Amino acid sequence: MSLDKLNQAINEKIKSFAKVQTVWAEAKEVNWEEKTMAAIGVSDELPYYDVLLGLENIQIKPKQGTICLIGLIENDETKPFLIWADEVESYELKVGETEFKMQDGFLLKKQNETLYKLMEDLLQAIQNMNFTHPQGPTTGLVNLAEFTAIAQRFQTFLKDD
Known part of the structure; x- marks a missing residue:
């Protein structure tokens, strides 16, 4: 076995032990008041509950039924958060006392x-x-x-x- 093939085999084995850090999912239910959603994994149909729609000062409201990219905090499937959504209804950004919201127009406050x-x-x-x-x-x-x-x-x- 050549050294390149050995390195490739070792790298593939190492990758097989790594947990999934991101998941493609479909937004099933969005709770904008709580800033969470429920989603279903696209490839494995696993449910994800209480997916955070943002972390601290950035919030994203995906359209129900859209495809989303979900990250897992500390690779923990019970701590999912939204990274990106294909279709979005609203974005909210807050820096200090300044707010920027986009939803059918925009608010700068x-x-x-x-x-x-x-x-x-x-x-x-x-x-x-x-x-x-x-x-x-x-x-x-x-x-x-x-x-x-x-x-x-x-x-x-x-x-x-």
């Missing part, structure tokens, strides 16, 4: 302030502007309709909660 509210206030202040010139104050913006249309676009793009 720091403490009690949101990007949506800042843009809404800015556009409203612009729409309320009056200018004084030699003939007297203006009665309103000439392009008020444009600002109103922009405000409506922000309403569909940004979220406030």
